[in-house]
Amino acid sequence: MIRIGIDVGGTNTDAVVMEGKKVLAGVKEPTTADVMSGVVAALKSVLAASGMKPEAIDVVMIGTTHFTNAVVQRRDLAPTAAVRLGLPATASLPPMVDWPEDLRSAIGNHAYLAHGGHEFDGRVISPLDEAELNGIADDIRAKGIRSVAITSVFSPVNTQFEVQAGAIFEKALPGAHVTLSSDIGRIGLLERENAAVMNACLRDLSKLVIDAFRGALDACGVKGRFYLTQNDGTLMDAAYAERFPVLTFASGPTNSIRGAAFLSGVAEAIVVDVGGTTSDVGALHKGFPRQATVAVEVGGVRTNFRMPDVFSFGLGGGSLVVDGPGGVKVGPTSVGYKLTKEALVFGGSTLTTTDVIVAAGRAHLGHLDRVAHLDKGLIARTEAKIADMLETAVERSRLSPEPLPVIVVGGGSILVKDKVGALGVVKPHHFAVANAVGAAIAQVSGEIDRVYSLASMSRADAIEDARQKATAVAVAAGARADSIEVVDVEDVPLAYLPGNATRVRVKVVGELDVA
Amino acid sequence: MSPRGYVLQESDLLPLSLGAALLGTGGGGNPYIGMLRARELLRKGGSVEILPLGAIGDDDYIGSVGGIGAPVVGVEKIKQGQECLRALRGVEETMNVRVSALISAEVGGSNSIEPILTAIYAGLPVVDGDGMGRAFPEVQMSTFFIYGLDPSPGAISDDKGNVVVFRKVVDMFWLERFARHIAVDMGAGAGFATAPMKGAYVKKVAVPGTLSQALDIGRTILDARAKRHNVVERLLVKTGATLFFTGKIADVRRELRGGFAMGEARLTGVGDHVGSQARVSIQNENLVLYIDDKPVLMVPDLIMNLELETGEPITTEMLRYGQQLAVVGIPAHDLMKTPQALRIVGPAAFGYPELTFVPLASSNPPRTMGRPT
Numbered sequence: 056m057i058r059i060g061i062d063v064g065g066t067n068t069d070a071v072v073m074e075g076k077k078v079l080a081g082v083k084e085p086t087t088a089d090v091m092s093g094v095v096a097a098l099k100s101v102l103a104a105s106g107m108k109p110e111a112i113d114v115v116m117i118g119t120t121h122f123t124n125a126v127v128q129r130r131d132l133a134p135t136a137a138v139r140l141g142l143p144a145t146a147s148l149p150p151m152v153d154w155p156e157d158l159r160s161a162i163g164n165h166a167y168l169a170h171g172g173h174e175f176d177g178r179v180i181s182p183l184d185e186a187e188l189n190g191i192a193d194d195i196r197a198k199g200i201r202s203v204a205i206t207s208v209f210s211p212v213n214t215q216f217e218v219q220a221g222a223i224f225e226k227a228l229p230g231a232h233v234t235l236s237s238d239i240g241r242i243g244l245l246e247r248e249n250a251a252v253m254n255a256c257l258r259d260l261s262k263l264v265i266d267a268f269r270g271a272l273d274a275c276g277v278k279g280r281f282y283l284t285q286n287d288g289t290l291m292d293a294a295y296a297e298r299f300p301v302l303t304f305a306s307g308p309t310n311s312i313r314g315a316a317f318l319s320g321v322a323e324a325i326v327v328d329v330g331g332t333t334s335d336v337g338a339l340h341k342g343f344p345r346q347a348t349v350a351v352e353v354g355g356v357r358t359n360f361r362m363p364d365v366f367s368f369g370l371g372g373g374s375l376v377v378d379g380p381g382g383v384k385v386g387p388t389s390v391g392y393k394l395t396k397e398a399l400v401f402g403g404s405t406l407t408t409t410d411v412i413v414a415a416g417r418a419h420l421g422h423l424d425r426v427a428h429l430d431k432g433l434i435a436r437t438e439a440k441i442a443d444m445l446e447t448a449v450e451r452s453r454l455s456p457e458p459l460p461v462i463v464v465g466g467g468s469i470l471v472k473d474k475v476g477a478l479g480v481v482k483p484h485h486f487a488v489a490n491a492v493g494a495a496i497a498q499v500s501g502e503i504d505r506v507y508s509l510a511s512m513s514r515a516d517a518i519e520d521a522r523q524k525a526t527a528v529a530v531a532a533g534a535r536a537d538s539i540e541v542v543d544v545e546d547v548p549l550a551y552l553p554g555n556a557t558r559v560r561v562k563v564v565g566e567l568d569v570a
Numbered sequence: 571m572s573p574r575g576y577v578l579q580e581s582d583l584l585p586l587s588l589g590a591a592l593l594g595t596g597g598g599g600n601p602y603i604g605m606l607r608a609r610e611l612l613r614k615g616g617s618v619e620i621l622p623l624g625a626i627g628d629d630d631y632i633g634s635v636g637g638i639g640a641p642v643v644g645v646e647k648i649k650q651g652q653e654c655l656r657a658l659r660g661v662e663e664t665m666n667v668r669v670s671a672l673i674s675a676e677v678g679g680s681n682s683i684e685p686i687l688t689a690i691y692a693g694l695p696v697v698d699g700d701g702m703g704r705a706f707p708e709v710q711m712s713t714f715f716i717y718g719l720d721p722s723p724g725a726i727s728d729d730k731g732n733v734v735v736f737r738k739v740v741d742m743f744w745l746e747r748f749a750r751h752i753a754v755d756m757g758a759g760a761g762f763a764t765a766p767m768k769g770a771y772v773k774k775v776a777v778p779g780t781l782s783q784a785l786d787i788g789r790t791i792l793d794a795r796a797k798r799h800n801v802v803e804r805l806l807v808k809t810g811a812t813l814f815f816t817g818k819i820a821d822v823r824r825e826l827r828g829g830f831a832m833g834e835a836r837l838t839g840v841g842d843h844v845g846s847q848a849r850v851s852i853q854n855e856n857l858v859l860y861i862d863d864k865p866v867l868m869v870p871d872l873i874m875n876l877e878l879e880t881g882e883p884i885t886t887e888m889l890r891y892g893q894q895l896a897v898v899g900i901p902a903h904d905l906m907k908t909p910q911a912l913r914i915v916g917p918a919a920f921g922y923p924e925l926t927f928v929p930l931a932s933s934n935p936p937r938t939m940g941r942p943t
Contacts, residue, residue, distance in 0.1 A: 144729035
């Protein structure tokens with residue numbers, strides 16, 4: 056099977072062509088403001104480099120940090136109404152209560168508490184109040200908001216109020232994007248609500264971005280199946296991804312860690328992926344990204360997604376370097392995809408980390424003479440600051456004092472010397488496009504979420520039945536049967552239904568069968 | 571600590587919630603929510619003082635409030651806010667007294683923070699101590715009741731404003747039964763207040779200094795993380811805890827029964843415990859640890875699950891398939907191990923008549939990972 060893996064980062068769009076386990080070609084092109092032309096350029100260039108015809112491509116996997124970056128940088132986010140159904144309960148903590156102030160402001164801080172919600176056993180906390188919701192809809196309309204996230208207490212047990220409220224808002228606000236929390240998350244009101252609100256504020260952007268991906272594939276004549284990678288390292292189809300952009304969160308780090316493991320053959324390491332805007336640090340354990348077991352923050356917001364334990368910070372090849380009385384400041388602002396226009400070495404007028412590394416003689420990019428004037432002291436202080444930021448981040452991801460190699464991947468790898476603190480650095484072949492390799496080797500999942508009556512079967516039998524069905528789904532989607540592994544089992548008793556009804560959720564993943 | 575205690579700062583809330591989660595032995599509710607609620611109140615100008623046990627007057631009335639219900643409900647149906655305050659007013663009005671301070675019945679989990687929240691609303695101080703030195707699922711399982719507090723009156727309140735006062739209950743078991751029943755009717759997450767106690771009695775029976783102990787444990791976890799130390803090991807040294815098992819969760823079984831989260835977690839050994847199986851039985855809190863079907867640690871001693879790599883205390887509703895855990899034990903306070911106490915909080919009281927309580931030695935030499943008992 057011939058596959059293309061693409062990674063659309065804030066700065067670069069990388070692409071690889073793989074046949075089985077072999078990387079045939081890898082390229083890196085600048086990400087463009089319209090996303091699409093960058094993807095087209097990367098596709099054309101990687102097809103040419105591999106000598107493959109577009110029609111020979113069976114499948115395209117795209118990983119993107121676009122949505123994560125939008126939240127991290129608080130840009131392109133739609134004003135969003137966070138509507139919670141549960142009054143009088145939950146009044147002590149309004150929606151977005153634990154969000155960073157700047158992100159809350161970026162989407163307008165529109166929180167609404169309304170009546171509704173269910174008790175754990177399916178009873179109603181208070182009835183849905185249609186007039187109240189229409190009043191909220193009027194306010195939302197008056198404020199010009201077009202994205203709504205609805206979270207009802209115990210909606211994973213009973214979705215009824217979210218569905219009804221969604222219909223009310225869709226009717227009252229034609230064309231608005233409505234996200235229901237029960238479609239995204241599990242029990243845990245604040246985390247599920249956070250994910251729903253972030254999803255809602257990304258819906259305008261997701262339409263643009265997914266359309267751009269589709270347009271790029273069409274423009275290049277690629278007809279293969281088209282998937283996006285999600286945060287647990289598995290694939291979802293494009294239509295689903297457009298509705299649930301939040302599920303792509305942290306897929307970039309997952310892809311880069313899996314790609315780094317694949318390219319280096321190292322199973323235990325700290326992986327640093329240095330992009331143009333941010334760097335991600337995660338741990339590789341037995342060849343897999345170490346999963347976070349407790350709540351993971353994205354852009355400062357708690358979620359309960361199953362995600363790799365990755366720490367992101369604002370250091371990349373395009374990070375701005377600003378000297379001031381308090382010392383030199385590096386990032387988090389970045390010229391991003393405009394690096395090749397705005398950086399000094401490329402003829403621009405903005406001092407970036409890349410300029411400093413070139414001036415220090417550690418990389419040959421652009422025009423050295425354009426940075427010849429830089430003060431030696433500033434160069435030394437900036438290099439020290441970068442080394443310090445890297446060491447702090449790597450130390451944060453280490454959970455034991457044992458020395459581990461640091462695998463460095465990503466286009467901004469020139470920022471990293473041959474050591475981070477006392478740890479040795481490995482830069483594998485194709486390191487610059489590890490993300491795209493990770494996307495191309497993404498796993499296939501199968502998920503079953505259904506209600507069993509435990510009056511007629513045991514819980515163990517119900518879970519086993521769900522496991523077999525999930526495995527069949529994964530194999531049908533292209534997973535190798537002998538690689539299937541159960542990654543999640545959850546059962547929620549639905550006490551309000553007769554017959555000892557229990558909702559059973561089983562998720563399995565497997566390696567894509569590339570034979 | 572000054573004899574007048576200290577004012578709780580916003581920066582204390584994170585370590586307090588971590589320490590309380592650990593002392594919660596898996597239950598007591600998720601303190602993250604309580605921490606956020608306390609932070610919201612402090613940021614709105616609220617303030618609360620933590621008083622040492624010795625600072626309270628013998629004739630002062632001390633109130634005790636806490637959440638009652640199932641922990642899993644606590645992370646989903648977040649409180650209206652003043653459930654406990656309404657319950658407190660219920661018992662005060664019935665007894666025609668006003669309390670001078672509040673104390674937690676259980677320092678473990680969110681009930682370390684409920685009295686703090688109610689104290690901020692009511693403008694009262696909170697006593698540094700509690701009635702368990704840990705968390706337990708039932709009302710009567712505190713030293714307050716074990717050592718003879720008249721259980722009348724009690725009061726319970728919900729998010730909707732309902733307040734039910736138990737004017738006369740003949741013993742603490744009836745109080746638990748009625749309160750539990752009504753807590754379920756109220757959605758398995760309600761505010762509860764027990765009869766205000768005289769200061770002299772509280773000084774005699776409360777487990778002292780446990781709020782500060784929770785703060786201290788939380789600061790140790792945060793410090794160990796900041797310094798890249800092995801958090802589990804630092805905690806073993808700090809608390810004198812014993813490491814019993816390291817394993818990966820192979821199955822978590824949970825159901826809501828009678829207003830409790832009942833169930834068990836099964837672990838497959840990792841590291842030094844490869845080849846062994848462990849089982850933790852749960853009633854809101856961790857009750858008994860079995861290794862290879864042999865009971866090795868049981869209530870009232872403290873059984874705690876920590877995430878193996880980060881040392882994060884894992885409460886029972888956070889347990890998930892595939893997690894790697896260290897299971898550690900800490901001896902209960904002596905007040906919880908008298909014959910009188912064991913009748914209420916020993917294994918038989920939890921439905922394990924076949925188990926005889928074998929206390930974990932009260933002062934263990936610090937143990938390192940990999941050399942469990």
